[in-house]
Amino acid sequence: MLIPGLTGDRSLAQRAMQSPVLAQVYERAWRPALFWAAMGFDLDHYRQEKQAAIAALRLADDATVLDLACGPGAFTRVLAEAVPRGRAIGVDLSEPMLGHALRDNADTGASYVLGSGHRLPFADATLDGVLCYGALYLIPDPFRVVDEIVRVVRPGGRVALMASASSRLPGLGWAQGAVAGPTGLRVFDRADFTSRLSAAGFTEVEREVHGVLQYVTGTAP
Numbered sequence: 001m002l003i004p005g006l007t008g009d010r011s012l013a014q015r016a017m018q019s020p021v022l023a024q025v026y027e028r029a030w031r032p033a034l035f036w037a038a039m040g041f042d043l044d045h046y047r048q049e050k051q052a053a054i055a056a057l058r059l060a061d062d063a064t065v066l067d068l069a070c071g072p073g074a075f076t077r078v079l080a081e082a083v084p085r086g087r088a089i090g091v092d093l094s095e096p097m098l099g100h101a102l103r104d105n106a107d108t109g110a111s112y113v114l115g116s117g118h119r120l121p122f123a124d125a126t127l128d129g130v131l132c133y134g135a136l137y138l139i140p141d142p143f144r145v146v147d148e149i150v151r152v153v154r155p156g157g158r159v160a161l162m163a164s165a166s167s168r169l170p171g172l173g174w175a176q177g178a179v180a181g182p183t184g185l186r187v188f189d190r191a192d193f194t195s196r197l198s199a200a201g202f203t204e205v206e207r208e209v210h211g212v213l214q215y216v217t218g219t220a221p
């Protein structure tokens, strides 16, 4: 299928997300196991990740919020619950993932769109918040996607990103590189997103690192 804005090759990790089997096990097994490990087995952080995301986005109850690369929609559901008079929209490239989102996480009023972060189907400066968790490291040209996120968020709106972070432990840094190469996963420097958002004029740009994941938030100019 032709997806607007999507050009070039997909990474191996990105293609894996098209698998119906992975989409089936993602929420119950894949995400809990892999992300908890990536967070350095920080159970408290894992348990409060969704509520922390909502708090970071500072959503009014009538906000319009995008969950970019929503997968099977578990975060989109929570966002929809946080904006009862607004709208939560999940966008993803994977039909199997969106199939699960529609089956399991659409009853709260969340809506879902097949598309790519490379060209978001929203006008400039129209969204109150954008969440993009667990996807930028799969995407071969992730900063184009960050630029799209910057484009669609309104002045004063909030962005919350979660992606990989290079480890400062020498052994772990080497292991990250060894996994990243063959899978197409990318390990970001800790300043990659903060500097990009700051350069775009964002304020309140903050980063938290948990294990080998970084959480970056900011307020649009």
Ligand SMILES: C[S@@+](CC[C@H](N)C(=O)[O-])C[C@H]1O[C@@H](n2cnc3c(N)ncnc32)[C@H](O)[C@@H]1O
Binding pocket: 014, 017, 018, 031, 068, 069, 070, 071, 072, 075, 091, 092, 093, 094, 097, 115, 116, 117, 118, 132, 133, 134, 135, 138, 139
């Ligand atoms: C690991 S899942 C993350 C799902 C969810 N955000 C979470 O935190 O659990 C990564 C998702 O990114 C999606 N994805 C990869 N490249 C994308 C792109 N260019 N545009 C939109 N979604 C993309 C995949 O299809 C997959 O569903």
